[in-house]
Amino acid sequence: xxxxxxxxxxxxxxxxxxxxxxxxxxxxxxxxxxxxxxxxxxxxxxxxxxxxxxxxxxxxxxxxxxxxxxxxxxxxxxxxxxxxxxxxxxxxxxxxxxxxxxxxxxxxxxxxxxxxxxxxxxxxxxxxxxxxxxxxxxxxxxxxxxxxxxxxxxxxxxxxxxxxxxxxxxxxxxxxxxxxxxxxxxxxxxxxxxxxxxxxxxxxxxxxxxxxxxxxxxxxxxxxxxxxxxxxxxxxxxxxxxxxxxxxxxxxxxxxxxxxxxxxxxxxxxxxxxxxxxxxxxxxxxxxxxxxxxxxxxxxxxxxxxxxxxxxxxxxxxxxxxxxxxxxxxxxxxxxxxxxxxxxxxxxxxxxxxxxxxxxxxxxxx
Numbered sequence: 146x147x148x149x150x151x152x153x154x155x156x157x158x159x160x161x162x163x164x165x166x167x168x169x170x171x172x173x174x175x176x177x178x179x180x181x182x183x184x185x186x187x188x189x190x191x192x193x194x195x196x197x198x199x200x201x202x203x204x205x206x207x208x209x210x211x212x213x214x215x216x217x218x219x220x221x222x223x224x225x226x227x228x229x230x231x232x233x234x235x236x237x238x239x240x241x242x243x244x245x246x247x248x249x250x251x252x253x254x255x256x257x258x259x260x261x262x263x264x265x266x267x268x269x270x271x272x273x274x275x276x277x278x279x280x281x282x283x284x285x286x287x288x289x290x291x292x293x294x295x296x297x298x299x300x301x302x303x304x305x306x307x308x309x310x311x312x313x314x315x316x317x318x319x320x321x322x323x324x325x326x327x328x329x330x331x332x333x334x335x336x337x338x339x340x341x342x343x344x345x346x347x348x349x350x351x352x353x354x355x356x357x358x359x360x361x362x363x364x365x366x367x368x369x370x371x372x373x374x375x376x377x378x379x380x381x382x383x384x385x386x387x388x389x390x391x392x393x394x395x396x397x398x399x400x401x402x403x404x405x406x407x408x409x410x411x412x413x414x415x416x417x418x419x420x421x422x423x424x425x426x427x428x429x430x431x432x433x434x435x436x437x438x439x440x441x442x443x444x445x446x447x448x449x450x451x452x453x454x455x456x457x458x459x460x461x462x463x464x465x466x467x468x469x470x471x472x473x474x475x476x477x478x479x480x481x482x483x484x485x486x487x488x489x490x491x492x493x494x495x496x497x498x499x500x501x502x503x504x505x506x507x508x509x510x511x
Contacts, residue, residue: 173223276489283320
C-alpha cells in the first residue's frame with residue numbers, strides 16, 4: 146500500500162516579521178506558520194514524522210513527493226470571495242454564519258423559532274444587525290438520536306424563512322441533505338448549500354449541486370443514511386477526517402462543482418468523542434492543505450458542556466467563544482454560531498490584534 150503524506154503547520158505566529166520574514170501566510174488570511182510537520186502514513190499507521198522550518202521545507206520540496214508539494218501550495222492558496230447573490234463574502238478574514246433553526250428538536254434552541262415566523266424573522270434580523278455575514282437556515286435536527294424529517298415538513302419549515310430573509314437582501318445558506326429542499330430553497334432565494342452529509346445522503350445531490358452553480362459546504366460525518374453519527378471508527382481521527390474530506394472534495398470536483406465553490410467542515414461533534422473533537426480542533430491548520438475554505442461549527446456543542454461541569458446548551462457562550470477564537474487562530478474562514486453579536490465582537494477584537502501585529506515595527510529584526 147502506498148504511503149500517504151500530510152503537511153501540518155505546527156507553529157503559528159501573528160506576523161511574518163516576528164519570524165524575520167520566514168513565515169507562510171495560510172490560505173490568504175491573517176494567520177502565519179513558521180514550522181511544519183510532514184507525517185507519512187502506511188496502512189493506517191504513522192511511519193515517519195519530519196519537522197521543518199519554512200526555509201528547510203522550501204529547500205527540501207523538490208525531493209519530496211508530489212502530494213507534499215501540492216499540499217504546500219494549498220496551504221498558501223488565497224481563496225476568492227463566495228458570491229451569494231448580490232452579497233459577497235470575502236474569505237481573507239473570518240466571517241460569522243448565524244444559525245436559524247426552524248425545528249422542534251434542535252439541541253440548543255429547538256422549537257424556539259418554528260411556530261411563529263415573525264419571531265424567527267426577528268431573530269434572523271437581529272443576527273444580521275449583529276454582524277452575521279450569512280444566515281444558515283435548517284429544518285431538520287441532526288443531533289444524535291434525532292428522528293428523520295419528512296421532506297414535506299422540512300419544506301414547510303424552511304421555505305417561508307428563506308423567502309423572508311431573501312426579501313431583506315440577506316446572504317442565506319440552506320442546511321439540508323435533500324436535493325428537493327436544496328432546489329426549493331435556492332428558488333426561494335438561498336444561495337449556498339450546506340449539507341451535513343457532504344452530498345452523500347441522496348445520490349441526486351451531487352448532480353443537482355453541480356448543476357445549480359451554488360457554493361456547497363461539505364461536512365465530515367462518519368455515518369450514512371439517517372444516522373450521521375454512527376459507524377465512527379477512526380485509526381487517527383485527524384488524518385482519517387482529512388482523507389475523508391479529500392475524497393468528498395474530489396467527488397464534488399468530479400461531478401462538476403467548481404473548486405472555488407467548495408467549503409469543507411471537519412464535522413465537530415458528529416460521531417466523535419470528546420478527545421477526538423479536541424484533536425481535530427488542535428489540528429485545524431492542517432486542513433488548509435486540502436486547498437479549500439474551512440467552516441467550523443462548534444457553537445454550544447456537547448463538548449463545551451463536557452468541559453464545563455455539564456453546562457446546559459444555553460449556558461455555553463464562554464466555551465463557544467473560546468472555540469471560535471481557536472478557529473480564528475487556525476485561519477478558519479467561516480464560523481457557524483448561535484451567539485452572533487458576541488462572536489462578531491470577539492472576531493473584531495481578534496482582527497484588531499492581528500492588524501496591530503502586522504504593523505508592530507518593534508518586531509522587525511534589528
